[in-house]
Amino acid sequence: MSKSKYAAPEFRFSMLHPRHWGVWLGFGFLALFVNILPYALLLKIGRGVGKFAMRFGKSRVKVANRNLELAFPEMSESERARFVEENFKNTGMALIETGITWFWPTWRFKRLIIDKDTEILRQHDANGKGVLLCCVHALNLEITARALAVLGVGGYGAFRPHDNDVYNLIQHWGRSHDGNILIDRKDLKQMIRVLRQGERLFYLPDHDYGRNKSVFVPFFAVPDACTTTGTSILAYTSKCAIVPGSGFRNEDGKYEIIANQSIEVDYPQKDEKAAAAYMNQYVEQLILRAPEQWMWLHKRFKTMEDETAPKGVRYK
Structure with missing residues (x-):
């Protein structure tokens, strides 16, 4: 893999200045915590923390409820309540999963993952074709990224450098295990370059990133969800394959890694709106594999097509 011009x-x-001691101690405690306890107990603690956090995250409870009202209007109030509680439990577990991803040794991490189907990635690799691996903001996304690397089909991931230097150092180190490489999210040229070179690039097209380089297309029951055009920009300029992928946790606490279809053949690359709508259909399929494990606490529908409408008006 080639190196990004953005230095690690x-x-x-x-x-080591005292002002950084809190960050060092915090991550040190997390590393110790996830390594000395068995996974079954970590799962119970993480989900318990998430449920407890609901008491103090009332605004996020409202956001999740509103997202579900918009996305699944047929869902009853009691169903939404159960769904939101499960989502918060998984949000609490996300902190534990980050610790597992960043601090577990590879031999232990392997025990958690199941290669459900990633053969298409190996086929593209053998043919030297770059792959835009489109995932979603699953609460266990950190696990998914490392799992793909452990399975030998890792790649490049875009990231936002943290303002705190120590946090940024640990974050970068934790996310680059087993061969994954990070690219600054502003380095579009490098993203296109690695795709043209036959590498894999992780990309997340499922959030509302604002009006810039976005179109308004259906997403679940919302007919005008603000959706990035980044997928079509990267695919059109690099001529890469497009593969949706996920790594949700199953009932046994194992993470099923799936990347089993290549969708670029019918992808309307030259029509940004049609391309975004096409991609959203596959994003929906990914989320519905384990909907309670997606990031519903994010204001997915905050940007309106009507430029005069206040941002976030759907959540007022």
């Missing part, structure tokens, strides 16, 4: 963060002695 490096340790500096200034990072």
Whole structure:
């Protein structure tokens, strides 16, 4: 894999300044915590923390409820309540899953993952074809990214450098295990370059990123959801394959890694609106594999097509 022009963060002695001790201690505790406890107990603790957090996250409870009202209007109030509670439990577990991803040794991490079907990625790899691996903001996304690397089909991931240097160093180190490489999310040229070179690039087209480089197309029951055109930009300029992928946790606490279809043949690359609508259909399919494990606490429908409408008006 070629290296990004954005240099990876490096340790500096200034990072040992007392103002950084809280970050070091916090991550040190998380690393120790996830390594000394069995996974079954970690799962119970993480989900318990998420349920407890509902008491203090009333605004996020409202956001999740409103998202479900918009996306699934047929869902009853009692069904939404159960769904939101499960979503919060999985949100609490996300912190534990981040610790597992960043701090577990590979031999232990392997025990958690199931290669359900990733053969299409290996086929494209053998043919030297770049792959835009479109995933979603699953609460266990950190697990999915490392799992793909452990299975030998890792790649490049876009990330936003953290403002805190120590946090950024640990984040970068934790996310680049087993061969994954990080690219600054602003480095579009490097993203296109690695795709043209036959590599894999993780991409998340499922959130509302604002009006810039977006169109308004159906997403679940919302007919005008603000949707990024980044997928079509990357696919059109690199001539890569497009493969939806996921890694949701099953009832046994194992993470099923699936990337089993290549959808670029019928992808309308030259029509940004049609392309976004086409991609959203596959994003919906991914989310519906385990809908309670998607990030419903995010204001997915905050940007309106009507530019005069206040941002977030759907959540007022």
